[in-house]
Amino acid sequence: MPRPMLMSIWSIILRLTNRQGDWRMLSGWYHSHPGYGCWLSGIDVSTQMLNQTFQEPFLAVVVDPTRTVSAGKVEIGAFRTYPEGYKPPDEPISEYQTIPLNKIEDFGVHCKQYYSLDITYFKSSLDSHLLDLLWNKYWVNTLSSSPLLGNGDYVAGQISDLAEKLEQAENQLAHSRFGLLLAPSQRKKEEESQLAKITRDSAKITVEQVHGLMSQVIKDILFNSVRQSTKSCAETSDPEPMIES
Template sequence: FTKILMEDKHSAKEIAKKTWEMENNVTERDILKFNEEENDKLFDTRPWLKDPHYFKDVKISVTALIKMVTHCRRGGDIEVMGLMQGKVIGTSFYVLDAFGLPVEGTETRVNAGAEANEYLGDYMGVCEDVGRLENICGWYHSHPGYAPWLSGIDVGTQSLYQAHQEPFVAIVIDPKRTISSGKVDIGCFRTYPEDYKGKESEFESVPMEKIEDFGAHANRYYKLEHSIFKSELDQSQFEFLWNQYWVQTLSTSSLLLCKEAVANTITDISEKVHKYKNNPMLMRRDKLVGYTTGRGERGGEAPKKDNEIAKINKGTTKMVLDNSHMLMSEVLKSMIFSHIECNNEEAKKDVEMEK
């Protein structure tokens, strides 16, 4: 009886883990050895000072990702913050580990105080004692329910880090949308120098009350590509962390956990539609122009931009897909546990017959 129960749980856990890896495109890679000579050479040349777009992508270990997501989920509606350890190879950040900070957070911002700085000092001291040579390469924080992007405060924080602790990257995770979609909703960012003005960041489904803040700083930073990898040494830690993540996922209902976020999203979409309908100038412009096109920097055609109603449609479509995914997850969990329950009943009958 116990053996059957454990086998069913084990297979279901493995399926969920493999599905999670496929959803987040996890690849295998072995880059854990720290090369001090390469690190010194990088800091001597500092190529990022000459090119604001020098860094192109961020490669995150599966262990670091699970730690960050679990931390962000524990925060609920409150923003949390942590730091990442890793290194730089060429134009890529490699995030190998992450740890949370004891910070004071609210639903809209997070501030690191003296306690967090003291904790950071102690943590890095322990890392040196055990031979962990990787530097702090970035920070992460959560945006519960309102997508990964950098607010005005975030831009200021990242700019400060880049001024005094380069190379440094910012990662933002939305734990609410991660739960609803099944795929980690994550963004990696770097800010531009003060005298450099970049292009506006790509479309994000941002709530009405945060659109002004999003638009005001959209050209102060750029988004980096990201990918997830795992190494042989990650496997044991990943198994341990996955057991915690798996239990948390199974023991909670995503539909119930995200019901407030879903209601807020519906209200937000309704407000955006109402605002759009009451703005004849905006409606007329979208109707006449449709998708706006311009001329690129070298005379070619610039990428097309969505008009306002297209942005609303994108946000609505994403909400519907996420809700469908949550419903499917609940159905699958019901099927798994119903199967286990049936096996339990059959096992009990077999025991009774043997008696």
């Protein structure tokens, strides 16, 4: 979205807020990255920079609903951008996350323009009440659902992305053997770093699938064993037929 249009939208939001006499000002915005992690793209960075220009404090929140379902924990991130022209120290990323191959370029170009914030979240009494209502209505669907079946397309996409990364790494390693621009130690370090990332991505996929299988096994033991024991008790409680001599 062009910068003038964003400025117009922001001014409209401020006017509407002041007109309604609401003392609560906007303190951030959020959006989702379904299946490709919590980080800021180039468009996100531009939007957040503009927001920080007009109001402070202001933060950007990113949620990944697909990975949340697959991993069984909330995938969420909060970020702020550095001032324009600021160069952060060259430090490694504190927490590794899997980035799909088609998003790596966008991630790498802008990853030094923002920083992540520590997140703590809580559940209010109203949240607890709403969750109880949802659980009472959807508990059967929750217990009968499986992340392995519900996220089949996502898992297939992960495996396909991993295969593309392996193919790309193989091609780069083959070309680097004939290159003379890099020192042997530096070349080996880059090769190990690239393969290490692929290994971590593969391990992440495996762990999530194992967790999904474990949950299915637990459900099977919990519910099917009760049904079988009930059936066996019913069979033993039936009166035996009398045999006349």
